[in-house]
Amino acid sequence: xxxxxxxxxxxxxxxxxxxxxxxxxxxxxxxxxxxxxxxxxxxxxxxxxxxxxxxxxxxxxxxxxxxxxxxxxxxxxxxxxxxxxxxxxxxxxxxxxxxxxxxxxxxxxxxxxxxxxxxxxxxxxxxxxxxxxxxxxxxxxxxxxxxxxxxxxxxxxxxxxxxxxxxxxxxxxxxxxxxxxxxxxxxxxxxxxxxxxxxxxxxxxxxxxxxxxxxxxxxxxxxxxxxxxxxxxxxxxxxxxxxxxxxxxxxxxxxxxxxxxxxxxxxxxxxxxxxxxxxxxxxxxxxxxxxxxxxx
Numbered sequence: 001x002x003x004x005x006x007x008x009x010x011x012x013x014x015x016x017x018x019x020x021x022x023x024x025x026x027x028x029x030x031x032x033x034x035x036x037x038x039x040x041x042x043x044x045x046x047x048x049x050x051x052x053x054x055x056x057x058x059x060x061x062x063x064x065x066x067x068x069x070x071x072x073x074x075x076x077x078x079x080x081x082x083x084x085x086x087x088x089x090x091x092x093x094x095x096x097x098x099x100x101x102x103x104x105x106x107x108x109x110x111x112x113x114x115x116x117x118x119x120x121x122x123x124x125x126x127x128x129x130x131x132x133x134x135x136x137x138x139x140x141x142x143x144x145x146x147x148x149x150x151x152x153x154x155x156x157x158x159x160x161x162x163x164x165x166x167x168x169x170x171x172x173x174x175x176x177x178x179x180x181x182x183x184x185x186x187x188x189x190x191x192x193x194x195x196x197x198x199x200x201x202x203x204x205x206x207x208x209x210x211x212x213x214x215x216x217x218x219x220x221x222x223x224x225x226x227x228x229x230x231x232x233x234x235x236x237x238x239x240x241x242x243x244x245x246x247x248x249x250x251x252x253x254x255x256x257x258x259x260x261x262x263x264x265x266x267x268x269x270x271x272x273x274x275x276x277x278x279x280x281x282x283x284x285x286x287x288x289x290x291x292x293x294x295x296x
Contacts, residue, residue, distance in 0.1 A: 034061075185254060192233070192254065
């Protein structure tokens with residue numbers, strides 16, 4: 001029986017994309033890294049092309065990264081992949097599941113509606129309401145609706161004074177008409193990435209922040225380490241990821257004075273943290289899972 005042809009959507013040359021493509025190639029002998037910028041949809045014929053490849057002829061497609069930076073354009077790229085599902089090509093994770101997680105507010109509302117504990121959050125287009133939120137929170141993080149790794153986030157504090165607060169809020173709104181505002185939490189110097197494959201818990205890594213940084217992201221100088229999660233945390237993260245029906249994901253969780261909260265569920269999951277923090281080769285495990293799911 002011929003081995004399956006599995007395409008990998010990602011950013012050519014980027015570590016996580018190439019690691020997944022390597023794992024797929026090692027298992028199947030087939031390698032195709034797909035940059036969505038060069039994908040061409042023909043709705044009149046029902047075909048989706050990447051250069052000379054008709055992607056509807058693949059056996060499966062796995063999405064590692066849809067774009068380098070999140071934006072509304074990402075939603076359009078994902079919508080194009082619906083053509084493959086209609087043609088009978090299994091997409092990992094399901095397109096609708098990924099779409100629900102690209103917009104930060106969509107993810108948060110889904111968590112909120114399911115009763116998952118989240119940080120104190122306000123959403124508004126009104127400058128006065130945004131200012132009121134900062135006064136209520138004392139220290140607030142303004143987050144773009146489309147971003148990853150804390151890109152574009154702004155910390156606004158009442159200690160800055162009314163004039164500077166107003167200037168910062170207005171500057172943020174120029175780029176982000178809908179303002180997503182969360183209370184800055186007092187974290188124990190780290191937050192957690194809890195890894196799931198096919199809904200099953202694999203392990204937890206911690207992102208430990210650099211001294212003096214207000215966030216724990218690797219871009220801000222943080223680093224990964226292992227973490228032994230409690231049953232309570234595993235149960236919480238399991239409930240959070242189950243809302244979305246993803247094949248592979250990471251749930252971002254933080255321990256606070258008021259108990260654990262979920263920041264977000266990732267549309268694509270993190271390979272770096274899993275490998276460097278807890279020694280899990282997520283690319284290989286994901287590939288094995290995909291092969292089982294498509295019956296190969």
